[in-house]
Amino acid sequence: MSKSAGFMRALKCRECGREYPLEATHVCEFDFGPLEVAYDYGKIKKSMTKAALAKRPQTMWRFRELLPVAGEPTVGTRVGYTPLVKADRLAKWLGVREAWVKNDAVNYPTLSFKDRVVSVALSRAKELGFETVACASTGNLANSVAANAASAGLDAFVFIPADLEEGKILNSLVYGARVVGIRGHYDEVNRLCAEIAGKYGWAFVNVNMRPYYAEGSKSMAYEIAEQLNWKLPQHTVVPMASGSLLTKIHKGYQELIQLGLAKDSKPTVHGAQATGCSPISAAYKQGMDFFKPVKPDTIAKSLAIGTPADGFYALKVMKETGGASDDVNDDEIREAMSALAECEGIFTETAGGVTVGTAKKLVASGKIPAEDSVVLCVTGNGLKTLDAVQGHVGKPAGIKPSLREFEELMEKDGKVKSK
Amino acid sequence: MAAKKKAARKAKRKTKARKTARLWLMFPPKLITQPVVWELSQKFPVITNVRQASVTDEIGLVCLELDGLADDVKKAITWLGRKGVSVEPVEINVIES
Ligand SMILES: Cc1ncc(COP(=O)(O)O)c(C=O)c1O
Ligand SMILES: [Zn+2]
Numbered sequence: 001m002s003k004s005a006g007f008m009r010a011l012k013c014r015e016c017g018r019e020y021p022l023e024a025t026h027v028c029e030f031d032f033g034p035l036e037v038a039y040d041y042g043k044i045k046k047s048m049t050k051a052a053l054a055k056r057p058q059t060m061w062r063f064r065e066l067l068p069v070a071g072e073p074t075v076g077t078r079v080g081y082t083p084l085v086k087a088d089r090l091a092k093w094l095g096v097r098e099a100w101v102k103n104d105a106v107n108y109p110t111l112s113f114k115d116r117v118v119s120v121a122l123s124r125a126k127e128l129g130f131e132t133v134a135c136a137s138t139g140n141l142a143n144s145v146a147a148n149a150a151s152a153g154l155d156a157f158v159f160i161p162a163d164l165e166e167g168k169i170l171n172s173l174v175y176g177a178r179v180v181g182i183r184g185h186y187d188e189v190n191r192l193c194a195e196i197a198g199k200y201g202w203a204f205v206n207v208n209m210r211p212y213y214a215e216g217s218k219s220m221a222y223e224i225a226e227q228l229n230w231k232l233p234q235h236t237v238v239p240m241a242s243g244s245l246l247t248k249i250h251k252g253y254q255e256l257i258q259l260g261l262a263k264d265s266k267p268t269v270h271g272a273q274a275t276g277c278s279p280i281s282a283a284y285k286q287g288m289d290f291f292k293p294v295k296p297d298t299i300a301k302s303l304a305i306g307t308p309a310d311g312f313y314a315l316k317v318m319k320e321t322g323g324a325s326d327d328v329n330d331d332e333i334r335e336a337m338s339a340l341a342e343c344e345g346i347f348t349e350t351a352g353g354v355t356v357g358t359a360k361k362l363v364a365s366g367k368i369p370a371e372d373s374v375v376l377c378v379t380g381n382g383l384k385t386l387d388a389v390q391g392h393v394g395k396p397a398g399i400k401p402s403l404r405e406f407e408e409l410m411e412k413d414g415k416v417k418s419k
Numbered sequence: 420m421a422a423k424k425k426a427a428r429k430a431k432r433k434t435k436a437r438k439t440a441r442l443w444l445m446f447p448p449k450l451i452t453q454p455v456v457w458e459l460s461q462k463f464p465v466i467t468n469v470r471q472a473s474v475t476d477e478i479g480l481v482c483l484e485l486d487g488l489a490d491d492v493k494k495a496i497t498w499l500g501r502k503g504v505s506v507e508p509v510e511i512n513v514i515e516s
Contacts (some may be wrong), residue, residue, distance in 0.1 A: 015471070026510070027441070027509055027510075030470075031470055031471050031482070032441060032470050032471060032509050033471070103454050131491065135514045135515070136514040136515070137514065137515050138514065138515075138516050139514065139516045141514055141515045141516060159514075161514070171454075186506070186514070187500070187505075187506065189514060190507065190508065190512070190513050190514050191496070191506075191508050193513040193514060194508030194509075194510050194513045197510070197513065204513075206510075206513065206515050207510050207513055210510075228469075241512075241515070241516060242511075242512055242515070267436055288477065290473065290475065290478055292477065292478055294503050301516060302516035303516065304516065305512045305515070305516070307443075307445070307505070307507055307511050307512060308512070309510070309511040309512050336477075418496070
């Protein structure tokens with residue numbers, strides 16, 4: 001373990017404020033509240049100036065003072081700095097003046113925003129002396145842990161429900177991770193994973209490493225701000241599973257304001273869910289502080305968390321920033337995926353469809369005024385959820401190797417006039 | 420005999436193994452007014468320790484520590500689930516997507 005803590009100060013309980021040493025631990029011993037990394041912002045302000053930033057490589061680690069590692073990052077050093085695309089054609093579809101797409105569908109190396117959180121968790125795990133890392137995941141997280149662990153020479157364990165589709169398992173097996181399928185109900189599998197995480201001295205990325213892991217999401221906010229020339233967006237639409245990404249994007253914006261890197265233009269953060277798993281947006285609509293757990297039933301598998309750990313905090317952020325929450329059903333998700341693909345040439349997984357579809361609803365209901373500007377967080381790649389769109393995007397036309405047949409087809413499509 | 424010794428060791432381990440479970444219990448409206456935690460402590464020899472709670476007429480949330488023999492803790496959790504209480508580890512969603 002390295003002696004210096006870099007720019008970190010302590011782990012701090014989000015409920016009672018008690019502080020803990022910067023170890024692999026995640027809940028407050030007093031009230032079991034979640035722990036969060038606290039920083040020395042005075043020190044960061046001196047080090048992270050715009051002039052210093054201008055000289056750094058374009059990865060998420062250019063903001064390393066605000067990420068929870070003591071020294072230089074060692075895992076996933078090339079993650080992040082994905083494109084922020086001005087999406088004029090999509091803006092028309094949404095009915096809003098200006099739209100931008102933050103495209104983490106092309107994040108490196110495993111094509112989802114999870115590479116951000118995983119590279120932070122594994123870099124910190126190495127600093128703390130761990131040699132084995134683990135996670136329980138049905139998709140993006142598992143892929144990212146397996147790939148990043150492989151490149152860092154760490155041993156990786158991936159726990160999955162035994163009935164997971166083969167395609168999703170291959171994406172972790174290929175990197176040499178030890179994949180363990182657990183038979184049983186979701187709740188039992190979940191509790192066993194918590195028990196394993198507690199018992200073995202491993203870095204379980206989303207359990208004992210969670211305070212560090214979750215901080216990685218903030219990098220998406222820093223990048224958006226810098227790519228907009230240090231102006232914070234009026235509106236940001238974020239997909240929610242546990243709600244962690246949304247709370248961290250908000251934290252990221254607030255930190256930039258605190259450091260004087262961006263002006264406080266009161267950025268609004270909105271949360272998007274799939275109707276088939278919408279505990280947070282349901283609570284928002286009913287004006288409740290607490291969500292009710294649900295059993296997920298949606299094509300947006302990467303957002304299917306029925307008891308969101310950060311749901312309470314996500315609701316608070318939306319309330320504080322004047323943001324709203326809404327949800328879209330499976331058909332609306334597919335329609336939004338097609339709109340993003342056809343308007344901008346970006347193929348996102350179902351989670352991105354949730355973001356884009358919900359944004360359209362928020363514009364229609366006036367929660368995002370039509371004259372405003374919005375950033376959409378597209379967090380995963382469409383190639384990972386091909387089954388969701390299969391049979392919904394049309395079929396290729398078939399013809400014989402005959403020019404006449406091709407010309408007939410063109411005529412039918414109205415591309416050429418008949419003579 | 421080696422086999423006998425081994426069996427004895429196994430039996431000993433089974434009775435001695437203690438366990439602490441840290442859980443979030445979520446009560447649906449119909450269970451909110453019932454003394455479920457008390458009932459649990461009457462039925463199973465486990466130590467119950469409430470660390471946080473929030474109760475509205477919509478939902479009851481209780482953060483509970485259960486301490487006892489591994490077998491008893493496991494039975495207590497199963498009993499809670501059968502009652503209709505949702506039982507999550509304190510980490511809630513260990514399985515992410
Ligand atoms: C593609 C994608 N987008 C968004 C999310 C939401 O993340 P969070 O749990 O931080 O709300 C996930 C999480 O699993 C994801 O895989
Ligand atoms: Zn606390």
